[in-house]
């Protein structure tokens with residue numbers, strides 16, 4: 001199989017025209033475009049194949065490890081070319097390099113695990129991309145529907161390959177989803193050829209030293225909520241910060257649910273954002289007593305003691321520096 005010789009290794013690309021139909025595959029999507037047909041926009045120079053790949057790399061994705069089993073042998077590979085196709089019936093699609101070992105292991109009827117990696121699983125992504133860390137990880141699998149799934153992944157799917165398509169240098173596998181599960185956590189992201197992560201830690205005021213936080217809370221007013229009462233509602237403007245003094249609150253947002261208690265703050269980001277809406281529903285679990293600080297009071301407190309404002313800027317700057 002021909003490869004580009006002067007490109008860096010990560011940009012090696014198989015030449016489509018040299019590839020014949022693989023065995024036991026479905027329809028071809030081969031349009032056979034020639035490399036010269038790809039026009040680069042202003043400012044992009046050099047090898048069109050590399051520029052094309054870099055352009056595709058602007059599409060930010062999560063990272064999955066695909067897993068399958070042949071007899072007693074478990075095989076995994078990292079893939080970000082994964083997409084949902086249909087909710088009813090539940091269908092997903094993966095695109096796999098025809099040179100990858102995985103490509104030869106999948107046929108119509110084969111079961112495939114799709115493991116969505118969590119932010120801390122960068123090492124596993126490298127491992128299953130054939131770049132194992134020296135003395136690195138020993139991946140662990142659990143079996144569901146006879147399919148190996150990577151332990152600790154953020155989400156798991158078991159799919160049965162129902163169609164396969166070939167063309168160019170990748171093959172497409174359409175899978176019917178037989179099992180789905182997700183847990184709590186942040187996803188590992190991939191963008192521009194590097195790993196990224198979401199910065200979603202909602203703690204801002206909680207990170208301030210006590211002597212700077214206390215004068216802010218001292219301007220708040222006490223409120224009581226009955227069991228089941230809505231304290232804050234998703235989509236509404238967020239103009240208040242609340243310290244939980246007594247009781248428990250439940251924070252619910254898509255893909256995430258957590259319980260907070262005395263000493264915890266809620267609405268930390270929204271109170272600093274005059275236009276954004278709340279991203280979570282917050283409900284009282286049993287009777288709750290809290291101290292609520294409005295945005296106006298908060299601004300007054302920051303004007304009274306600029307050290308607190310500087311402290312907040314420092315916390316936010318540290319958040320932006322956080323990358324995988």
Ligand code: FAD
Pocket residue numbers: 063074075076077078079080081082095096097098099100101102103125126127128129130131132139190
């Ligand atoms: P190999 O290269 O032989 O194996 C992959 C690695 O996994 C090896 O290090 C192997 O030791 C290890 N491994 C496999 N099974 C086990 C096991 N049971 N226990 C322990 N270790 C095991 N390629 C695509 O075709 N499509 C994509 O969408 C895609 N996306 C990618 C996204 C990212 C972020 C990265 C980093 C790579 C991506 N790749 C993609 C490249 C792909 O992951 C590599 O080319 C990979 O090496 C192909 O795997 P393979 O099936 O050829 O198996």
